[in-house]
Amino acid sequence: MKLRLRIWRQSGADAKGRMVSYELDDVSEDASFLEMLDVLNERLIAEGEDPVAFDHDCREGICGACSLVIDGQPHGPQAATTTCQLHMRQFKDGDSIDVEPWRAGAFPVIKDLVVDRSAFDRIIQAGGYISAPTGTAPDAHAVPIPKQDADAAFSAAACIGCGACVAACPNGSGMLFMAAKMAHLGLVPQGQPERSTRVLGMVAAHDDAGFGGCTNVGECAAACPKEIGLDVIGQLNRDFRKAAIRAA
């Protein structure tokens, strides 16, 4: 299939960027989106040009490294799919496709389509963990957890931290990411002792990184490749209200 790509090119963090057009003549519909970019990059390298920089790692949809806003949609048009799992059969011959980096003040562009997502690490450092004494692993059934809670915690823990929620949010908010991280700890007994300090710390780190506020429009959940829902944001709001009143 023939495609026309318009890709954001930016040589460095402080450089000026622009959309650049590339024509591709022989794209296999069985290629993944990243493989299609690999083919383009081989050509660019052969022509002595700078290849397009983009993040990728496992290419199995579970690591959270790949990104790309494709035609205005984080991870492209297919629901519940990361860019690496998006295949070119989702597009039509002759399509023109826009490829841009995640856009958020908290995610500055490093080069081309690669952004710095260390703001997410700072949120985790502010409370997205449990403090537990190490030693022999406890028996799996030593702490009983209701099945329903275990399932909900596991669904929230499916967050791969890719940042699609921020990229999709009209307010550039990281609430869905932050809420998923808090939900998978807050739903299990091990997460209870630090529940209040966790929510206050993570919310402060989130705002400090320059992410916007949540307006509950739900664009994040619609874009999430792991289908994490707005219920985790509800739980975050609830935890925050309780902790903030207690801290006042």
Place this chain on the structure above:
Amino acid sequence: MSTDLQSRTAARSAKRAPKPTGPWRSNIGLKIAMAVSGVLLVLFIIAHMAGNLHVFEGREEMNAYAHGLRTLGEPLLPHESALWVLRIGLIAAAAVHIWSAVVLTRRSLAARPVRYHSRKPAKGESRHAVATMRWGAAVLVLFLAWHLLDLTFRTVNPVKDVPDAYGAVVATFSPERWPVTVFYLLALVALGFHLRHGVWSAVQTIAGPDTKWRKRTQAVALAVALVVVVGFAIVPLSVTFGLVE
């Protein structure tokens, strides 16, 4: 087409909105302030809408209702004192609601310094809200200014006699003043979309329901929006089409 856009990542720290301090100045803290003040405003709007329906009982009953608001609490309380307590509470709620909205909107705009080239239509649970909340709010503020000049202060209303609330309503929505009615209905559409999202969004912010209750809250928000819009709209429409004169 290739577009040159200066990357503003370097100037990011300088452009960033003022940093929040303390939990209640955080994005969620301000959102709770917006939600609580919004709930109070919704309660006022429902009471206001219900009170308006006295117009269908005729001039005497409508004016008695308007008079009753001013003499509320008498003889225990001085004239208009209860009304002023309600008014001050209402003004405070509106001030908190608008102030938190302005601060949060500024932070949201600062959170995305470089915009996307292509933008697909919204896919989330409140698609309309992306386009209607902030612009609709601006329409509502403009409407509120007109509405106070028209039916509270009577500056732009032909009926200057304050006790004659019925006469003022009939005069302002008379057929030859149709732009007033059109503006009123336009503001109601903005209000309807605002409540359609705002009511469930406030519940999501304050109470944080699970998925089942969130869906129920969304249904309640739609019902509140419809009842309020219809309840308000039938008064000017009845006057314009001669059912109330």
